[in-house]
Amino acid sequence: MNKILILTLGTILLLTACGGTPITPTLLPTSTSTATPLPPTVTASVTSTPSSTPTFTPSPIPTATWVKQGPGSVLVPILLYHRIDTSETDSRYYVTPEKFESEMKLLHDWEYTSITTTMLVKAITEGAKLPPRPVLITIDDGNLDNYTNAFPIMQKYGFTGVLYLVNNYIGYDKYMNKDQILEMVAAGWEVGSHSMNHFDLKKISPEQQRNEIVESRELLEKLLGVPVKTFAYPFGSRNAASYNYVHFAKYIAAMGAEGFTADQGMGNLFSLQRTEIKGTEDARTFIRFLPWHGDPAYLPTDTATPTATATWTPKPPNP
Numbered sequence: 001m002n003k004i005l006i007l008t009l010g011t012i013l014l015l016t017a018c019g020g021t022p023i024t025p026t027l028l029p030t031s032t033s034t035a036t037p038l039p040p041t042v043t044a045s046v047t048s049t050p051s052s053t054p055t056f057t058p059s060p061i062p063t064a065t066w067v068k069q070g071p072g073s074v075l076v077p078i079l080l081y082h083r084i085d086t087s088e089t090d091s092r093y094y095v096t097p098e099k100f101e102s103e104m105k106l107l108h109d110w111e112y113t114s115i116t117t118t119m120l121v122k123a124i125t126e127g128a129k130l131p132p133r134p135v136l137i138t139i140d141d142g143n144l145d146n147y148t149n150a151f152p153i154m155q156k157y158g159f160t161g162v163l164y165l166v167n168n169y170i171g172y173d174k175y176m177n178k179d180q181i182l183e184m185v186a187a188g189w190e191v192g193s194h195s196m197n198h199f200d201l202k203k204i205s206p207e208q209q210r211n212e213i214v215e216s217r218e219l220l221e222k223l224l225g226v227p228v229k230t231f232a233y234p235f236g237s238r239n240a241a242s243y244n245y246v247h248f249a250k251y252i253a254a255m256g257a258e259g260f261t262a263d264q265g266m267g268n269l270f271s272l273q274r275t276e277i278k279g280t281e282d283a284r285t286f287i288r289f290l291p292w293h294g295d296p297a298y299l300p301t302d303t304a305t306p307t308a309t310a311t312w313t314p315k316p317p318n319p
Contacts, residue, residue, distance in 0.1 A: 066129040073265035074123050075291055076115070078136040078274040080257060084153070085145040092278040097149045101156075102300065103277070103286050107135060108157040110294030116190040117162050117230045120272075121253045124265055133292045137161035138255065138274065140194055140232060142169050147180045151187075160187065164194035164232035164255065167216045170223070178223060185226055192230040192255070193217050201233060206241040213245040230254060238271075246270055262291045 087094035113131035122128040139146050142165040169175045195212040220228045229252045236257030246254050259273030275289055283300050
């Protein structure tokens with residue numbers, strides 16, 4: 001077995017908004033409307049993959065010991081996926097099951113452990129024990145392939161994730177239904193709100209934002225019978241009214257979609273640093289999002305051999 005090489009804190013994360021071409025909204029009334037517009041079809045074109053070769057960091061071999069982190073800043077990469085399927089149009093929002101499995105296998109081989117948003121928030125606000133290499137895996141929109149493709153692959157490698165669901169998409173063709181969502185919840189997944197209709201919050205009135213943010217939580221909890229504690233802004237788009245309604249709805253945290261660091265803390269608790277993993281990623285580029293790297297022997301053979309630099313890994317306190 002090759003010696004473990006220690007890796008560097010992840011470099012610049014891709015800046016993108018959440019899942020697809022923005023939808024021109026048809027505004028809903030401010031009351032608890034049950035209108036259910038059909039979900040959009042994502043047809044965004046693929047973007048080019050950066051060609052730079054990442055540098056690696058020798059990281060200490062992690063142990064099974066969970067270490068208390070926080071309150072305050074903690075280091076947790078938050079990954080954002082949308083579709084785990086093959087795109088007929090090379091949309092960047094589709095990650096093929098083969099690529100997705102290679103990414104999950106690498107996380108497993110490099111000894112990452114998945115956590116939930118609730119666990120992350122507790123560490124930030126109160127202090128809590130986290131695994132040595134925590135990772136938060138989130139999937140937006142509630143597409144059916146989250147259940148048929150992502151779910152079994154992540155189970156294979158011992159991971160759970162967080163589903164950010166659009167309330168009015170649930171049960172539509174090619175989207176998950178209630179029973180499928182609850183099966184994932186029973187397996188350890190967490191559920192958050194991704195609004196009522198996936199409208200760009202900055203393009204609608206504050207009254208409509210209330211419907212998208214506040215009522216989506218109420219209706220999701222009523223439908224699923226599980227807590228819905230966090231919110232993900234559609235397209236990552238928000239303004240002052242959005243923040244106000246997220247607080248009014250008593251969410252404990254909210255997800256952005258344009259993160260560029262694994263640092264999470266009180267200062268960005270309602271705009272957590274989350275980065276989209278695009279269909280153009282491979283092991284060569286995916287690893288730049290990871291603050292801890294492992295043995296390069298686990299990388300595919302077409303991935304460049306890393307060079308070593310320094311990084312930080314949480315360690316148990318001295319006795």
